[in-house]
Amino acid sequence: MYSLFSLPLLVILAISPPSCSALSRLSFDLRAGRSARHVDLSTTYEPRGWPPRSIPIEKRSNLNVNPDGSTFLWLPQDEYSGKTFFDRWDFFSDADPTKGHVNYVNRSRAFDQGLVYTQEDGTVIMKGDDTKWLEKGVYRDSVRISSKKQYNTGLFVLDLNRAPWGCATWPAFWTLGTGNWPFNGEIDIIEGVHDNQHNQVAWHTAPGCTLTPATNFTGKIVQHSGQDNLDCNGLINDNSGCGVIEWSRASYGPYFDAQGGGVFAMKWDENGIAVWSFYRATVPKDIVEGTPDPSNWGVPSAVLEPDNCNPLQYFVNHSIIFDITFCGDWAGNSYATSGCPGTCEDRLMDPGNFVNASWSINSLKVYRKQPIKGRITNSAYQFNWCDADPTLVNRPSIRANGKR
Numbered sequence: 543m544y545s546l547f548s549l550p551l552l553v554i555l556a557i558s559p560p561s562c563s564a565l566s567r568l569s570f571d572l573r574a575g576r577s578a579r580h581v582d583l584s585t586t587y588e589p590r591g592w593p594p595r596s597i598p599i600e601k602r603s604n605l606n607v608n609p610d611g612s613t614f615l616w617l618p619q620d621e622y623s624g625k626t627f628f629d630r631w632d633f634f635s636d637a638d639p640t641k642g643h644v645n646y647v648n649r650s651r652a653f654d655q656g657l658v659y660t661q662e663d664g665t666v667i668m669k670g671d672d673t674k675w676l677e678k679g680v681y682r683d684s685v686r687i688s689s690k691k692q693y694n695t696g697l698f699v700l701d702l703n704r705a706p707w708g709c710a711t712w713p714a715f716w717t718l719g720t721g722n723w724p725f726n727g728e729i730d731i732i733e734g735v736h737d738n739q740h741n742q743v744a745w746h747t748a749p750g751c752t753l754t755p756a757t758n759f760t761g762k763i764v765q766h767s768g769q770d771n772l773d774c775n776g777l778i779n780d781n782s783g784c785g786v787i788e789w790s791r792a793s794y795g796p797y798f799d800a801q802g803g804g805v806f807a808m809k810w811d812e813n814g815i816a817v818w819s820f821y822r823a824t825v826p827k828d829i830v831e832g833t834p835d836p837s838n839w840g841v842p843s844a845v846l847e848p849d850n851c852n853p854l855q856y857f858v859n860h861s862i863i864f865d866i867t868f869c870g871d872w873a874g875n876s877y878a879t880s881g882c883p884g885t886c887e888d889r890l891m892d893p894g895n896f897v898n899a900s901w902s903i904n905s906l907k908v909y910r911k912q913p914i915k916g917r918i919t920n921s922a923y924q925f926n927w928c929d930a931d932p933t934l935v936n937r938p939s940i941r942a943n944g945k946r
């Protein structure tokens with residue numbers, strides 16, 4: 543399938559306006575003379591001269607192909623970055639459900655205390671308190687934020703300079719379905735504790751969803767009782783869900799930071815859920831350019847295949863979440879065997895222990911899947927954007943009921 547798009551074909555883009563108003567925001571790099579064409583996100587293309595006309599663009603856009611042969615693009619949906627980063631998030635200030643020794647603060651307090659801010663250069667910082675000495679047993683201030691917007695599928699691309707780590711620290715970047723946990727699913731994209739070096743991806747679901755072993759991902763399946771645990775059911779095995787540990791030592795902790803951070807990408811569609819991580823030097827060009835093409839990224843770190851877990855049924859209405867907690871269910875329970883000094887409670891007292899417990903974020907970009915109907919003619923591949931129903935993409939229930 544993919545080879546089709548490397549042929550020197552002319553692509554004819556046929557746009558017919560009546561059903562396409564939402565698509566008029568699509569933009570294309572139409573400048574002549576450049577070799578690699580892609581959807582250009584930097585400018586807005588306002589089609590002039592309706593009625594419909596054909597626009598020739600060179601082929602080799604960042605087209606992706608579904609297993610059934612149909613084609614699609616990942617198009618920009620939301621960007622969280624810079625001064626406006628925090629505008630579209632809620633600050634969680636209840637007790638930590640994972641029993642962390644943390645005091646999650648509300649929005650005004652988070653800004654007042656300097657736990658969240660945007661630097662002059664646009665870098666977004668979110669951190670646990672690293673200024674206050676605490677009495678033994680007192681919880682440390684930190685933040686947990688959750689996107690106001692909910693998603694049902696998407697490509698989530700997080701560009702970081704640093705992710706939090708350090709003894710007693712337990713951060714996560716994840717998505718969570720509404721309602722009764724774990725019935726609308728949880729996808730943990732970045733998670734780890736202490737000075738770990740390997741990121742752990744995980745899924746927590748309602749009963750009935752399992753990882754497909756021996757599929758193509760580079761990570762190692764997390765074990766339970768000495769066996770690879772394939773069962774993602776969040777209600778058993780101490781709520782651990784099913785997980786995959788990345789092979790790269792630079793996917794979490796000191797080495798990730800030391801290399802200038804990098805990019806984590808989570809793709810969630812009807813074909814499954816996959817996570818890739820790239821340390822700075824290996825971030826693909828299409829990500830940097832804002833035209834992500836997962837088909838170029840190589841084997842993912844972790845994959846939840848659709849065969850044994852319908853990704854549109856087990857994962858519904860997800861908010862994106864960042865948090866940094868301390869001790870608790872994971873960092874507390876594993877502390878004694880982590881190689882960290884003393885006890886988790888003692889560790890919590892000294893603010894100097896939390897200088898690396900911070901997120902430093904360049905951007906979080908969410909892309910949505912845009913199906914494209916195409917057909918092959920003698921010398922041209924024709925896309926008819928308006929044959930694609932953009933509403934289908936964000937309504938998994940329709941697909942879930944109709945297809946599975």
Ligand SMILES: *[C@@H]1O[C@H](CO)[C@@H](O)[C@H](O)[C@H]1NC(C)=O
Nearest residue numbers: 635646647648649650651652
């Ligand atoms: C935020 O938290 C602080 C400290 O707990 C509290 O005094 C303040 O009323 C809270 N603000 C809002 C808007 O809830």
Ligand SMILES: *[C@@H]1O[C@H](CO)[C@@H](O)[C@H](O)[C@H]1NC(C)=O
Nearest residue numbers: 754755756757758759841847
């Ligand atoms: C895994 O990758 C190999 C080589 O790219 C491919 O032949 C095989 O079909 C893949 N298996 C699955 C389950 O996707």
Ligand SMILES: *[C@@H]1O[C@H](CO)[C@@H](O)[C@H](O)[C@H]1NC(C)=O
Nearest residue numbers: 692719720721726858859939
């Ligand atoms: C998802 O959100 C939509 C819109 O708010 C709502 O109608 C639907 O019931 C939710 N689905 C589930 C499974 O909670």
Ligand SMILES: *[C@@H]1O[C@H](CO)[C@@H](O)[C@H](O)[C@H]1NC(C)=O
Nearest residue numbers: 708709796894895896897898
């Ligand atoms: C913070 O990171 C620096 C740089 O890697 C390291 O030297 C230092 O020990 C870390 N501090 C803590 C408290 O983890």
